Amino acid sequence: MLKRLYRWLDLRIGVGEIVEKELTGYLLPRNINEWYSLGSVLLVIFALQVITGMLLMIYYVPDADKAFKSVTFIMNEVPYGWLIRLCHAVGSNMMVAVLILHMLSTLLMGSYKAPRELNWVTGFTLLALVQGISLTGYLAPWSQLSFWATTVATNSASAVPVVGPYLVEFLRGGKLVGPPTLGRFFALHAAVLPVVIAAVIGAHLFLLKRTGISAPPFGREGTANPFEAQQYHYQGHPGGIPFFPNYVLQDLTSISIYFAVFLAVVFFWPGMPFTPDAFVPADPFKTPAHIKPEWYFLANYQTLKIFPSELLGLSVQAAAMTFLALLPFIDRSPERHPLKRPVFLTLVIAGILLWIALSVWGHLS
Amino acid sequence: MENEGRRKFLGVCVAGATAAAAVAAGYPVFRYLAPKSGQGGAAKLVIPVGELKEGDAKFFEFAGSSAVLIKTKSGELVALSAVCTHLGCIVQWVKEKQQFLCPCHGGQFSTDGTVLGGPPPRPLAKIPLTVTEGNITIG
Numbered sequence: 001m002l003k004r005l006y007r008w009l010d011l012r013i014g015v016g017e018i019v020e021k022e023l024t025g026y027l028l029p030r031n032i033n034e035w036y037s038l039g040s041v042l043l044v045i046f047a048l049q050v051i052t053g054m055l056l057m058i059y060y061v062p063d064a065d066k067a068f069k070s071v072t073f074i075m076n077e078v079p080y081g082w083l084i085r086l087c088h089a090v091g092s093n094m095m096v097a098v099l100i101l102h103m104l105s106t107l108l109m110g111s112y113k114a115p116r117e118l119n120w121v122t123g124f125t126l127l128a129l130v131q132g133i134s135l136t137g138y139l140a141p142w143s144q145l146s147f148w149a150t151t152v153a154t155n156s157a158s159a160v161p162v163v164g165p166y167l168v169e170f171l172r173g174g175k176l177v178g179p180p181t182l183g184r185f186f187a188l189h190a191a192v193l194p195v196v197i198a199a200v201i202g203a204h205l206f207l208l209k210r211t212g213i214s215a216p217p218f219g220r221e222g223t224a225n226p227f228e229a230q231q232y233h234y235q236g237h238p239g240g241i242p243f244f245p246n247y248v249l250q251d252l253t254s255i256s257i258y259f260a261v262f263l264a265v266v267f268f269w270p271g272m273p274f275t276p277d278a279f280v281p282a283d284p285f286k287t288p289a290h291i292k293p294e295w296y297f298l299a300n301y302q303t304l305k306i307f308p309s310e311l312l313g314l315s316v317q318a319a320a321m322t323f324l325a326l327l328p329f330i331d332r333s334p335e336r337h338p339l340k341r342p343v344f345l346t347l348v349i350a351g352i353l354l355w356i357a358l359s360v361w362g363h364l365s
Numbered sequence: 366m367e368n369e370g371r372r373k374f375l376g377v378c379v380a381g382a383t384a385a386a387a388v389a390a391g392y393p394v395f396r397y398l399a400p401k402s403g404q405g406g407a408a409k410l411v412i413p414v415g416e417l418k419e420g421d422a423k424f425f426e427f428a429g430s431s432a433v434l435i436k437t438k439s440g441e442l443v444a445l446s447a448v449c450t451h452l453g454c455i456v457q458w459v460k461e462k463q464q465f466l467c468p469c470h471g472g473q474f475s476t477d478g479t480v481l482g483g484p485p486p487r488p489l490a491k492i493p494l495t496v497t498e499g500n501i502t503i504g
Contacts, residue, residue: 055397079401080393 023244027237031219035105037254038098044255045095052088062186064179067142068281086266089273092134094262096296099127110336111214115227117328122204124325129197136189139182145275147282148291151177159310212236217336299355302362409504422458431455432492437476444492444503445478451485
């Protein structure tokens with residue numbers, strides 16, 4: 001039956017040619033490793049976030065008077081509402097975590113180097129957009145946690161010289177976080193950012209297909225033609241392994257491992273995305289003690305606290321982010337093996353340790 | 366040959382596991398989307414007799430749908446479903462003619478729900494009511 005359907009389609013639109021070009025004939029480096037499958041895992045996570053988000057919109061009411069009640073209704077009354085919401089909340093945390101892992105593997109394997117500078121820049125843009133979509137979604141339940149975390153996050157924009165206070169007011173739609181903030185954050189979260197993220201993912205994949213996949217700098221000998229900046233050429237891997245079925249199996253394995261971890265958190269650690277303040281409706285007159293942002297913003301939060309001036313704290317972060325975003329244009333040596341780049345490796349490890357230390361400090365302070 | 370058998374077995378296992386996973390994911394989504402049973406509002410309603418004058422009609426929500434209570438000029442009380450049997454629009458009470466008119470396609474019903482004209486295939490459904498101590502209990 002399936003074979004007949006395949007043949008029917010092939011006769012009409014040449015499916016076989018696409019399969020040959022994009023799947024069975026799409027050859028990957030022979031020494032490709034499992035870290036390369038994190039991109040596919042991220043695609044699955046994004047799809048799941050979109051699906052669960054659409055499902056939540058059926059019952060969620062983006063109105064300051066009704067939002068908290070509607071989320072409580074989803075959690076307690078709607079059949080399996082708790083499951084859909086937990087998948088969405090845990091999924092957003094996992095998306096940031098897997099994205100960081102994906103970028104770390106790219107960093108350590110030197111895959112960001114020429115000719116893949118734009119792949120890195122679009123990937124870095126995706127990290128910023130995912131943080132943005134997480135921040136805007138955080139306000140949606142209109143709990144004390146949502147309200148005050150958003151107050152703290154939007155307030156940091158006030159450190160920008162001259163336009164700072166106006167910027168905060170523009171972000172919030174008023175002097176303080178209130179119903180207008182929920183309206184604009186919801187529009188950003190559910191309509192604007194998903195479309196922008198999908199478009200940047202499209203650009204990221206387009207670039208990947210045009211440059212060809214990078215070969216890992218270690219393991220078995222690579223199959224790629226080395227890049228020479230004279231004229232465009234696709235970096236193919238003659239004699240490499242086919243994407244389908246070989247690497248698809250690796251993708252499926254990684255996706256299964258992801259699901260095992262993800263579902264373990266959903267079922268056995270459902271409190272992970274929430275603090276007790278997440279279960280109290282927002283009260284603009286009562287600031288809870290020790291309000292903290294999400295784990296992936298803790299380092300930024302602590303950096304702001306360390307520096308005597310907020311402007312200095314923001315500038316340091318902006319400089320670090322700009323450095324990371326433009327890394328392929330700064331680090332231009334062709335060497336990609338991490339052990340043959342001791343300075344780079346030391347800096348990466350120091351950077352990771354600093355980020356972890358700041359996050360832990362931010363959590364405990 | 367042995368490989369062929371193994372492949373087939375593995376294929377069946379993968380297909381089975383995929384089907385099981387699809388059911389495990391699909392069932393919660395289906396339940397999440399399906400309306401809850403018994404979510405239709407009150408199936409019993411009490412209205413004081415004095416609330417309705419002779420020749421008047423009172424529309425209300427009943428068991429998740431729309432219903433109407435009328436007091437005819439002869440003083441008889443009748444409760445009917447207000448959903449037109451043609452395409453499901455809500456009928457309107459025309460006091461002057463003492464009959465119902467469906468504004469969608471012109472269906473007409475008498476005070477006891479009988480079709481007087483237009484496309485409706487069936488009369489309006491009757492809802493039982495009892496009157497005790499000045500209260501009308503519907504349903």
